[in-house]
Amino acid sequence: MTQDTRPPLPPFTHATATQKVRMAEDGWNSRDPERVALAYTPDSRWRNRAEFPAGRDEIKVFLTRKWTRELDYRLIKELWAFADTRIAVRFAYEWRDDAGNWFRSHGNENWDFDEAGLMRLRFASINDQPIQESARKFHWPQGPRPADHPGLSDLGL
Numbered sequence: 001m002t003q004d005t006r007p008p009l010p011p012f013t014h015a016t017a018t019q020k021v022r023m024a025e026d027g028w029n030s031r032d033p034e035r036v037a038l039a040y041t042p043d044s045r046w047r048n049r050a051e052f053p054a055g056r057d058e059i060k061v062f063l064t065r066k067w068t069r070e071l072d073y074r075l076i077k078e079l080w081a082f083a084d085t086r087i088a089v090r091f092a093y094e095w096r097d098d099a100g101n102w103f104r105s106h107g108n109e110n111w112d113f114d115e116a117g118l119m120r121l122r123f124a125s126i127n128d129q130p131i132q133e134s135a136r137k138f139h140w141p142q143g144p145r146p147a148d149h150p151g152l153s154d155l156g157l
Contacts, residue, residue, distance in 0.1 A: 006039055006117035010085040017082035020117075021089050025077040026144040033063035041120045048124045070095035074138035076145060078152045080108070087111045092157050094131070094138045102136060104129045106157070 006023075008016035027036045037056040046053045046062075053062045067073060075093035082088070089109045096102045107126035114120050137155050140146050 004116055004118075009115065009117040010113050012082045012084070012087060014079075014082070017087050018079050020087060020113075021077050021079045024089075025075055025091075028075050028077075029073070029142075029144050031067045031073060031142070033060040033067070036063055039119055040122070041114055041118045044118070044120050044122065046122045046124070048122070049126055069097065071098065072096050072142075074140065074142075074145070076138065076149075076152050076155075076157075077109075085113045087113075090152065092152055094136055096133075100133075102131045102133050104131050104135075104137075104157075 008019050012020065024039065027039055030036070037059045040056060040059055042056055044055065044059065046059065048062065051062060053059050070093075073093060073095045075091060077089045077091040080088040080090050087110075089111070090107070091109065092104055092106050094102065094104050105126050105128045107124055109125075110121070110123045111119050112121040137157070138145075138149075140149055
């Protein structure tokens, strides 16, 4: 894998789409904007809620701001559908704000990849649900979700 290539490459199979989703989840759970931005084309376009970052530099700024605000961030993604160069996922993540209020954010993403496996389009729709700390379901040390931790369907989410 080089900075310009991100296997698995399209067209996707169920196995390679599932692998791509898990790689994206692991990257986002790193909370490293530099690392995450490299999975996108230099001119990648996003819609994330009401924001529209374009290009890696704007993506890095967006992610830095996001993870400064969303503390103790833990994310799970699950493959929803795939075809050719596209993958659809559903996801949930838990986080707290600086006042100690906990949230579970639920959403869907539609992705489109170039021939090198870099994401060129990302459209995300997200809803935030306030939760009590005792209602949290994502309990693992900061970083990638352990292989034996349940996924969204297993957790009933």
